[in-house]
Amino acid sequence: MAIESLMERRGTFDYILLETTGLADPGNIAPLFWVDDGLGSSIYLDGIVTLVDAKNILRLLDEPAPEETTHAGHEDHSGPALTMAHLQISHADVIILNKSDLVPPEELEQVRQRVTSINGAAKIHVTDHSRTPQIEGVVLDLHAYDHLSSLDFREKGHAHIDPKISTIAITHPAISAEKIPQVDAWLRSVLWENVLPPSPSTGESDDAPPHPTDFEIHRLKGILALDDGSFKVIQAVREVFEIRDSENRRDAPDHCKIVLIGRGLGASITPWERSFRSFLEQAG
């Protein structure tokens, strides 16, 4: 890859900022940079930043031109098309909500709510002329995959404003370390096979929320609280995921929490929580 030959000139670059075109799906690109520590690459994925045009985003999400909609792998025949703007928002670690001066405060709030309903875990910075208070920690040096902040897990109290892509959060009591292989197997099922393992209670009652069958997870972040007081962190971009020891114990909750962002997750977290719980209860 061209970037790797550039990196052979070690010490030449502090950062590589890869600007994709406005019509690129970050989920196809980001995993390429997520290299195993063991492979000794000097490149690591720092974070995905999405610049949102506050003046145009609602139109882009609701009335996309044909070239602004997604193609292979994202077919969805229910209702309006899934757009590249949805994908670029759903994959982001940081969202710069720009051109804030061009919309009235009420519309800016509407835009913010819509963006949050798609990706409830990203950090949002409202700007004009893309002027951020600083670069480090806002756009660069995010270390978005090394640690999770409490912000990643803020409560998702709002309704599902955007029916296409949403954020849901599963909670579960602390688990024993022996259950980690089961968490890994559950993640492989939902991220690799797009299958939510059924739970015995699913379908028992007529008013049970539907079990999602046609979904696709773009981002997943989690904290696994272990009953010995330690923590593990889960990070995923599309099908690439990692469970690693937490470097930061300060903000960690005393229970497990997994935030999922994706298409077709459904309106209720109940099937997700039930599936996760019953999968972990199974003998290893």
Ligand SMILES: Nc1nc2c(ncn2[C@@H]2O[C@H](COP(=O)(O)OP(=O)(O)OP(=O)(O)O)[C@@H](O)[C@H]2O)c(=O)[nH]1
């Ligand atoms: N009022 C205002 N104008 C802005 C802001 N940001 C950019 N512009 C102006 O908008 C015009 C178009 O700029 P952008 O929307 O950034 O265009 P671009 O991103 O280079 O174009 P694409 O990559 O094709 O999307 C330029 O004249 C900018 O000066 C902003 O926050 N407020």
